[in-house]
Amino acid sequence: MANSLRSEVIKLYKNLLYLGREYPKGADYFRRRLKAAFLKNKDETDPEKIKQLIARGEFVIKELEALYFLRKYRAMKKRYYSDDKP
Template sequence: MRTCMFIFLLYLGREYPKGAAYFRERLKHAFMKNKDETDPEKIKQLVARGDHVIKELEALYFLRKYRAMKKRYYDPEK
């Protein structure tokens, strides 16, 4: 499960505003910091945090696409 989440987050991080390299380093650091975690409750919390980050990134990209489309189709003066 961790590997799938890591790969999916890497995929989402390709278009991160500060760059893919920045996102990859932060992601790797976050996963390495918690690699030895064995407490099931803590693992559930970390997975929930990962799911939250995924949703936040998706919302960020959706909003960016929406703003770009709005800028193209609507008069910026109004």
């Protein structure tokens, strides 16, 4: 694996690990799943396949960010808006 791809993979792993701290099922659950996913693909040598896997990881990052944003939005809405309909 080229050094640039290696650094991208490490950066992706660190970002996902950071985002996993707030995962609804717990950080330990997320960390185990993340490690398993990365170990499953550790022997991949094709640069194109590695780029596809990196793109998938970036998609997961966007999905996690959306999940967290939605959770915060729902908490704020619940806190400041009543469900009473006049």
